[in-house]
Amino acid sequence: MPLTYKQVQLILDDFDFILSRSNWSHFRYEKQWFWVTVPFHKEFATKTAKSILSDISKIWWVDYKQLIEKYNIKI
Numbered sequence: 001m002p003l004t005y006k007q008v009q010l011i012l013d014d015f016d017f018i019l020s021r022s023n024w025s026h027f028r029y030e031k032q033w034f035w036v037t038v039p040f041h042k043e044f045a046t047k048t049a050k051s052i053l054s055d056i057s058k059i060w061w062v063d064y065k066q067l068i069e070k071y072n073i074k075i
Contacts, residue, residue, distance in 0.1 A: 003049040003073050008038050011056060011071060034059045046075050 017029035017036065025040045036055045044052065053064035053073075068075060 002043045003052070003075065004043055005038065005040055007071060007073065008044075008052060011053075011067065012036065012038075015056065015060065017056075031059065049073070049075050 012029045015031065017031045019027060020030040020035070021028050027038050027040065029036050029038065036052065038052060039048070041048075050064060053067050057064045057067055067073070
């Protein structure tokens with residue numbers, strides 16, 4: 001299934017990110033010095049999904065493809 005906002009929330013919770021603020025339909029999750037801005041959409045476009053997953057994976061030094069496999073995301 002395509003990447004959804006709820007899946008992004010679960011992934012960020014698994015990596016201990018905390019919701020720091022929201023501005024209309026965009027939410028900012030932070031962990032120490034790193035943050036990820038996530039727009040609120042039911043499903044993300046392929047390019048947006050890859051961008052969000054690569055931002056999340058940068059802090060853990062893993063490839064975003066590993067996140068796709070782990071969370072069973074179809075892009």
